[in-house]
Amino acid sequence: MVRTVRAGGLLALAGAFGLVAAMLAGNADPSVGVPSIFVLVSLSLVVGLSTAASP
Amino acid sequence: MVAQIGPLVQVGRKKTALALHVLGGIVGGLAIGVLLGFAGVLLRAAIGDALDTVFLIVVPAALVYAASVDLGLLHVRPLTWARQTPGDWPCSMGHYPGIFAWGVDLGLGVTTRIPYQSLLVIPLAAFLVGDMASAVAITTAYGAARALAVVTAVTSANDDFPAVCDAIQDRVPALKLLVGATALVIAALIVIS
Numbered sequence: 001m002v003r004t005v006r007a008g009g010l011l012a013l014a015g016a017f018g019l020v021a022a023m024l025a026g027n028a029d030p031s032v033g034v035p036s037i038f039v040l041v042s043l044s045l046v047v048g049l050s051t052a053a054s055p
Numbered sequence: 056m057v058a059q060i061g062p063l064v065q066v067g068r069k070k071t072a073l074a075l076h077v078l079g080g081i082v083g084g085l086a087i088g089v090l091l092g093f094a095g096v097l098l099r100a101a102i103g104d105a106l107d108t109v110f111l112i113v114v115p116a117a118l119v120y121a122a123s124v125d126l127g128l129l130h131v132r133p134l135t136w137a138r139q140t141p142g143d144w145p146c147s148m149g150h151y152p153g154i155f156a157w158g159v160d161l162g163l164g165v166t167t168r169i170p171y172q173s174l175l176v177i178p179l180a181a182f183l184v185g186d187m188a189s190a191v192a193i194t195t196a197y198g199a200a201r202a203l204a205v206v207t208a209v210t211s212a213n214d215d216f217p218a219v220c221d222a223i224q225d226r227v228p229a230l231k232l233l234v235g236a237t238a239l240v241i242a243a244l245i246v247i248s
Contacts, residue, residue: 030186032110035248037189039241040114040180041196046237047174048200050230051161052208052223 072154073209077202079158084198085191087163091181092190099185110183111245117179118242121172125235135169161205162198171231173238 030037099106123129140160145153160166165178177197181190212219 030184030189031104032107032184032186032189033248036110036245037184037192039244039248040177040184040193043118043173043237043241044177044193044197045200047171047177047234048197048202049204049207050234051170051174051201052204 072151073206075151075155076158077199077206079155079160080162080198080200080202081158081195082155082198083159083162084164084195085162086159087165087178087198088181088191088194089187091178091194092184092187095182095185095190096187098182106183106185110180110185113183114176114180115242115245117176118173118238118245121174121176122235122238122242124172125231125238127231133169133172134175136167138167140167158198158202161201164194164197164201170227171234173234176238 095106102109120129124131124133140157144156147153148156164174169175174197177193181193184190184193208219208223209216
């Protein structure tokens, strides 16, 4: 239970960081469109969170 | 990384060590984002709005290619290199600087072994977006997420790090499918957005 809560908390932290990154991109007003940057930030989060075992 | 950093964080203050690792991941992601963002801004200055067209063609195409490899649909030799984060850094640099440097190295994303081909699209997109803040957001999110994944694994290990490594390795095929499917969805979203 404690492990699940800890893992959940850290993943929530990653999500919060992604939100900050997305807000940063939102303020950037990229010419390719903010939605494209949002989804690429999401890809970064998914790939990053999936690579814990890799050296 | 879990097998290396896990036993180390038991030597000193665990929270400090893990916080430094996350900070390193953020710094690594930020650093490569600034570099690629700057290069992208230069490219935009050279070719103008044509870069947006290049982005909308190349990034989804790269995502589809990478997803096909990660999903096992395309049987080509994955692009990767043999270098791994040096295990002796905590000895040569000191305990905490070494753990921080591991985070930086992994946060850069492209200096160590490439576990998923979809990972290669992240720096490519950061370059082709041609906007500094967007590039930094894309790469820093990766660096932070990768470091947080290590922290999650270490904190949930209950000191049995080999078992956690085995569990992660067992999940690699499923994670590859997840990453590949996500890359395909994101390619579609970029095209229709």
